Amino acid sequence: MWTLDRKSKKPLYEQIADHIEQRIATGEFPPGSLLPSERKLANQLGVNRSTVILAFAELRSMGIVESRTGSGTRVADAWRGNITRHTPNWKRYAENGGFLPNLPFLRKIREALLQDPSMIDFASGELSADLAPIDEINAILNKQSNFAYFGYDNPQGYLPLRQALVEYLYQYRGIRTSESSIMITSGSQQSLFLITQCLTSPGDAVAIEDPSYSYSLPLFQSAGLRIYPLPMDDQGISPDDIRSLFKENRIKMIFLNPNFQNPTGTVLAQERRKKLLDIASELGLPIVEDDPYSLTAYDGLPLPSLKSMDSNGGIIYIGSFSKIAASGLRIGWMVAPHSVIQRVADARQQMDFGPSVIPQGVVARFLQSDSFVAHLERLRIQLQFNRDLLIEALQNELSGLVAYNAPQGGIHLWIKLIPYVHEGKLLDEAIKNGVVYVPGSVYGSNSGFARFTYARPNSQDIQTGIAGFARSVRKLMAP
Template sequence: MWKITKTKSFPIYQQIVTLIEAYIETGKLLPGDKIPAERELATMLHVNRSTLVKALDELSARGIITRKQGSGTRISEDKWGVFTGQKTNWRHYVTQGSFLQATPYMDKMKQLLHESPDDVIDLASGELPVHLIPKISTPALSWQSFLAEEDSEDTAGYQPLKETIRDMIARDHDVKTNLDQIFITSGAQQALFLITQCLLTSGDAIAIESPSYFYALSIFQSAGLRIYALPMDENGVKLDELEQLYRKHRIKMVFVNPTFQNPTSLTMSVKRREALVKLCAKIQVPIVEDDPYSMLAFTDQAMPPLLKKIDPDNVLYIGSLSKVMGSTTRIGWLLGPAAVVTRLAEARQEMDFGLSIFPQVLANHVLNDPGFDKHIVWLQETLRTQRDTLIAHLPNGVTYHIPEGGFHLWCHLPENKMWMNRDFDIFLEHKLLVMPAFLFGIKEPSIRLTFARLNETELIDIQKKLADIITR
C-alpha cells in the first residue's frame, strides 16, 4: 500500500502528499485511521525521514491529518480535515489571514450574551445605549436633495461638514485648520486603517500605549507592522521608554489616546504632552492622536491642549462622533497636512472605500442643531452620575482612578492571587461581562467597567457578584 513511483517532475515530499490524499479520496484511508509511525513509514516509502516529515507537516497544516505526541498520526476526523475530492480547505485560509480572529474570551462573552441576554449584566460594551443618543430629528430631504448635495463633496468629504468640523475644532480646542487639511472618514477605524496602509509599510515599527484598546484592533497586524508597548504612568506615556524604543527598533509612528484614554480613562498631563511632542519632533516621528472622548468631559476645569494644537505639523488628529451618537453613525475626521489628506483621500477612492453622502449630510445637520450642545451637557451630567453610582457599589478591595470624562472605569482587583487569563472566566460564570486587562495588552489583575450602560436595578447584583469573585 505504501509505495510511490518516484519522478523528477515533483519533489518527493509532494508525491507523498498526493499519495495520502489519493488514499483518502478512494476510501483506503478513513477519518480517524492511524498511519504508520514516521520511521516505519519512511522505510516503507524508501525516503529520508526528513522528507516524510516535510510532507506530514504540509498535510497537518492543511487539516488533513492530526499529529499528537503519544497517539501517533491519524487522518483528521474534523469536518474541515476530511478530504473529499479536489476541494479547497478554507479553514487554512480563514485561520491564516493577517486579520486577527476574535479572542476566545470575546467569543465566550458574545455567546453568553446571545444565550442568556436577560440574565447577563453588561459592563463590557463600549457603546452608548439608545436612550443616551441625541433625540434630534433628521432633515426632511428628498432623494433628489441628497443627490444634489454630492456637488458639494470631493474625495476628502462633504464640504459643509468639513466647515462645521473646522469651526467646532476652533471653538472647542482653539485649533485653526484649513479645509484642505480635513478628511472625513467613516469612523476613526477607517482613518487608522488608511494611515497604516498608506503612510507605513510592512515591517515598520510603531509604538502604542500599554494598556490600550489598540491591541484589540487587527489593522496593525494586517499591515504587517511591528508593535511595541509604550508603558504609561499617571501622567501619560513614559518618554524615556519611547526614546529607548526608537533607538532600539526605529519606531516610525506613535499612536496615543491622551484624553480619557481607553481603557484607563487617564488624561495625559500638559507637561507630558509638551514633552512628548518635543521628543517626537526631535526624532522626527509623527504622532497619531486618537480623541473619541473629549466631548464627554465631566469637569469644569480647562482640558489640556490637544497634541494637535501644540504641534500642528507633526500630529495627525482623529475625531469621531461614535461615542456621542452611537457607533452606527460611522462619521469621523482626520486633521493633518494637506499632502497627507490628499494621499489618504486618493487611496480611499482607489480602494473603492468611498463614504456615502447620506451620513455626512445627517452628521452635519446634527452638529448644527441647537439641541446638540444641550444634549452633550445632559450626557456629561448623566454619565458622571452613573460613574458615581457604580463607584458607590464597588466592593471593598477594588481600587480605581476616578475618571473625569468618557465612560470607562479602570479597576484593579486585589493582588492576593495570581490572575492568569483563564482565571477571568469566573466573571463569565457569574454572568458579568467585563473587559480583562489582557485584552488591552497587559497581564495584571485589572478590568475595565463601562458605566454608560449601567442599569440601576442591577447595582446590588453587580456589587454581590464582584464581591464573590474577589473573595473566592
C-alpha cells in the same frame, strides 16, 4: 518518497491531510478503499499517532474519508466517479488570510453577548440608548432631506460635514484647519487602519501607551508593525521615554490617546504635552493623537489638544462621533497634512469609494444644531452619575479588594484587583453570573486589571452587574 516539511508554518496534520487528499485525487486510493492504519502512517512519517488522527479528522470533516470503529478509515463512497469535485476547505482559507483574527477574550465576550442579550455589559465601549441623542438624530432623519444627488461622493468625505467639522474642531479643540485637511472615516478605528496601512511598512516600529486601546487591535500586528510600549503613570506617558525608544528601536510613529485614555481614564498632564511636542519635533517623529473622549470632560474643560499646540505640523489628529453621540452612525475624522489626506483618501477610494453620504449629512446637521450643545451637557452629567454609581457599587461589594482612580471624563474605569484571581477563569465565572467586562491583558497590561465601561448599563444593571462580578471574584479568590 514524500516527507513532511518540519520547518513549514503549516501544521504537520494539515500537511498529512493535504498529501492523502492528493493521493486520493490521483486515484491511488480509489473510493471505498482502505487507507493505511493510523499507527502505520504515524510510523512511516515519524509523527505521533495523534497527528495522524487529526489529519483523518480533517479529511472526514471534508467528506473525503469515512471511519467506522474497528474497520479503519476508507475513502468515502461518495467519491466514486466524482474524484475531481472537491468542496474547498473553507476553514483553512479562513485561517490563512493576512489580516489577523480578533483577540480570544474579545471573541469570547462578543459570543457571550450574542448568546445572552440580558448579559450586563461593562465591556462594550459605547453609549446606551439613554445617553445617545436618539430623539435629536431621529428628528433630523425625519425632516425633509435636502440631498441633491446620490452618486459616488468624494472619498475624502461629504463636503458639508467637513465644513461643519472646521467649525467644530476650532470651537471645541482649538484646531485651526480647512475642509481640504479633513478626511471623514468610518470611525477612529478606520482612521487607525488607514494610517497603519498607508503610512507604515511591515517591520516598522511604533510606540503606544501601556496599557492602551491600541494594544487590543490586531490591526497593528496585521500591518507587520513592531510595537513598543510607553509606560504610563497617573499623568500619562513620560516624554523622555520617547527619546530612548527612538534611539534604540528607531520608532517611526507614536500613537497616543491623551484625554481620558482608554482603558485607564488618564489625562496626559499639560507640562508633559509641551515636552512631548518638543521632543517629537526635535526627532521629526509624527504623533497620532486619538481623541474620542475629550468632549466628555465632566467639568466641560478638556485640556487643549496636542494638535492645537503643534506649531510643527507633526500631529495627525483623529476624532470620532462614537463616544459623544452614536457609534452606529460610524463617523470619525482625521486632520492631517495634505499629502497624508490625499494618500488615505486614495486608499479609501480603492477600498469602498468612501463613506455613505446619509450618516455624514445627519452628523453635519446635528453638529450645527443647538441640540448638540444641550446633548453634550446632559451627556457629561449622566456619565459622571454612572461613574459614581459604579464606584459606589464597587465600594459596597468589593471594599478593600479593588483599587482605581476615578476618571474625570470618558466612559471607562480601570480597576486593579488586589487579590490574585486567574484572568480567564474570572471572565468565565462572570459570564456565568451574567456579566461581561474586559480583562486587562487585552490592553497589554499585566493580569490583575479589568476595564469596566459605565456608559452602557443602566443604573439598576450597574448595581446588579457589580454584585455578580463580586460573587465571581470571591468564588475564585485564593484562600
